[in-house]
Amino acid sequence: MAGTPVLRGIRVIDFGQYIAGPVAAMLLADHGADVIRVDPPGGPPFDTPANATWNRGKRSIVLDLKTGEARQTAQRLVAGADVVIENFRPGVMDRLGLGPAAMSALHPRLIYCSLPGFAADDPRAGMRAWEGILGAATAAYRPKNGKPVYTVLPYSSMFGAFLAVVSITLALNARERSGRGQSIEIPLFDATFTALSNHVLRVHGGSTPANFEWSRLLPTRDGRWMRYYSINKCSAAFLRELGLEQLREQGLAAAELGRRFEEIFRSRSAAEWEDICANNGTECATCLSSAEWLEHPHALQSGIVADFDDPVLGRFRGVGINVRLAETPGAVLRPRPVPDADRTAILEECADGPQQIPPSQGIELRRALDGLKVIDLCIVLAGPTCGRTLAEFGADVIKIDSPHTNPVQLHNDVNRGKRSILLDLKTTEGKAIFWRLLEQADVLLENFRPGVAESLGVAYTQIRQRRPDIVYCRLNAFGQTGSLADRPGHESIAQAVTGMMLRYGGGKPALAPFSANDYGTGLLGCYGVALALLHRRRTGIGQQVDSALVYTATLLQSGVAQDYAGKQWNEPGGQDTLGHGALYRLYQARDGWFFLATRAEKLADCPALADIASLAQAQIERSLERRFATRGVAQWVETLNAAGIAAHRAVESVDELAKDPWVRAHGLVITRDHERLGPVTTTGPGPRLSRTPLQAGGPASRPGADARSVLQEIGLGGELERLVRERVVFLEGVVAG
Secondary structure: OOOOOOOOOOEEEEOOOOOHHHHHHHHHHOOOOEEEEEEOOOOOOOOOOOHHHHOOOEEEEEOOOOOHHHHHHHHHHHHOOOEEEEOOOOOHHHHOOOOHHHHHHHOOOOEEEEOOOOOOOOOOOOOOOOHHHHHHHOOOOOOEOOEOOOOOOOHHHHHHHHHHHHHHHHHHHHHHHHOOOEEEEOOHHHHHHHOOHHHHOEEOOOOOOOOOOOOEEEEOOOOOEEEEEOOOOOOHHHHHHHOOHHHOOOOOOOHHHHHHHHHHHOOOOHHHHHHHHHHHOOEEEEOOOHHHHHOOHHHHHOOOEEEEEEOOOEEEEEEOOOOEEOOOOOOOOOOOOOOOOOHHHHHHHHHOOOOOOOOOOOOOOOOOOOOOEEEEOOOOOHHHHHHHHHHHOOOEEEEEEOOOOOOOEOHHHHOOOOEEEEEOOOOHHHHHHHHHHHHOOOEEEEOOOOOHHHHHOOOHHHHOOOOOOOEEEEEEOOOOOOOOOOOOOOHHHHHHHHOHHHHHHOOOOOOOOOOHHHHHHHHHHHHHHHHHHHHHHHHOOOEEEEEEHHHHHHHHOOOOOOEEOOOOOOOOOOOOOOEEOOOEEEEEEOOEEEEEEOOHHHHHHOOOOHHHHOOOHHHHHHHHHHHHOOOOHHHHHHHHHHOOOEEEEOOOOHHHHHOOHHHHHOOOEEEEEEOOOEEEEEEOOOOEEOOOOOOOOOOOOOOOOOHHHHHHOOOOHHHHHHHHHOOOEEOOOOOEO
């Protein structure tokens, strides 16, 4: 029987508006938190059908925070809460008397999470940070064919929400040990750097990531597009299936082989190719639309999407539970509330005074996960990102890699802050060393292809027999249940099957600008681990946690990937897209592009545009295009922001962003010396926690470099030379990137 949701008894006050705050609060509600949503009169200012998803599982009260009485009520709500979430611009909550300093002084156990667009010490702190503004600031719209490409997906807000729930839940873990709350600031601009990590990585000594030339988009006989993915070369079995075995030894992506490859794919339907690829264990997926994904048998069977009853939209299909815990599964407990629906009950609870908080151990912590040990068996991006994030929060992460398989891609990005050992788990003694390491561990992470963990003897069913208290996190492409559960997949496969590639590419699918599914799944896996650790701290019981790339891809699209009576699938998409309408889009100035986000009535506040404000709606866009072409980007951005109209230059490349002095000074991009590679540039952590701050950790260790220290901790330090001679432990490894 399923246990009590982990966050049952945790109360969250959700002051969040727009996207990031509501999504973070939703993810907490999905795992049992009592979320009280505070809306202004009239309900959520951001009126979107997506609120059916983002505000599910919550209760509602309407408060006009401009009045003293409402502010006093809000203070009473906070006094009885464990967590506050808000995503106003810096200083707004302070001016209302509801800021983190004032509230934490009254309630020292409070965890107060702020999600502004830009940090309080960012020169852009006062800018209205709509998602389009953040996309321009983070190179999400970097040019293709000479002009930027807008995407409707809110990467900054979503990554802010993901980092928020990780930070909040780990702060709850820390509070159980220390008895003290803390304030958290996660600017959405800063949060986006997690999704940029592979683009930021630079190994200045000359090492470069492995190429992926076999990965490509292929047309099929029935007019569909398929995304084929392979690292370095096709499998021999797949080449035999294609009749190309005589070319198997040729160099990667040779022109003739590439031509034959595409020609052969045109000979069969997409469905036929999916079956062939599945039988050969290769990665291939039809590029579906979001609407098709919502109807896909796997999405429905696995609960990635589900049907709900909404008080506004009626029967509604949207995103399901994204983080799965075996013993304490999440659930959508109620549909979104009608504004103010729960006012009476909430006010009665305020009158009862603050909740009774159980005692803590009173331990002073430097970081939230001090003393926690993690075994990381992961490859590629999602799994190692989970381990890297746990290390940033203070865990001792031991990265175990096989000496006989391909090196971890982007090693210097995803494995910073960890210790490394190369261990052959297929040997008897290698397996024995693994078990001794596991005896001291709290968490195990893996993201093997289906069946690999079982063959190595490290699947959860095998681990829990000896360590029932272990938290076992498993991340993969398609999840643990459903018709596609056994299929392998990486970032681009998840993008293809869930509709992301068609949405971004238009007529011809295209890869989205960020590896958001990989990095996002790593963060959601970390959220699951944090929940499971909180449950274990209270019960002593471990459990399996899982998430998947397609779960994350569906959540990233939750603002548009939804179905209900009257739904129009007309969101902006394709490589010619510049935005939504005339007042939320990219515009070309004399020397570049910038993003504008405003309301029609605000144009009159800008003297340079006042005459345009009075035009008919149909004329405004063309008039703005002509007007903006007369001046440079910097001049327009300054002029518009001075008038209270949000505008930001469209940053053209991640390289440019990574060199920004403010970004460097605040540790969002860092360059350190590696023992062998020289200077290495990576991203740094984005969340700012007041009592248990994150640390980037050292540069990624050379694979195998920490074998002696790891073995010493289990009493085998003196055996290192013998273990190396007997090829159980290896001291050298070659990494890609």
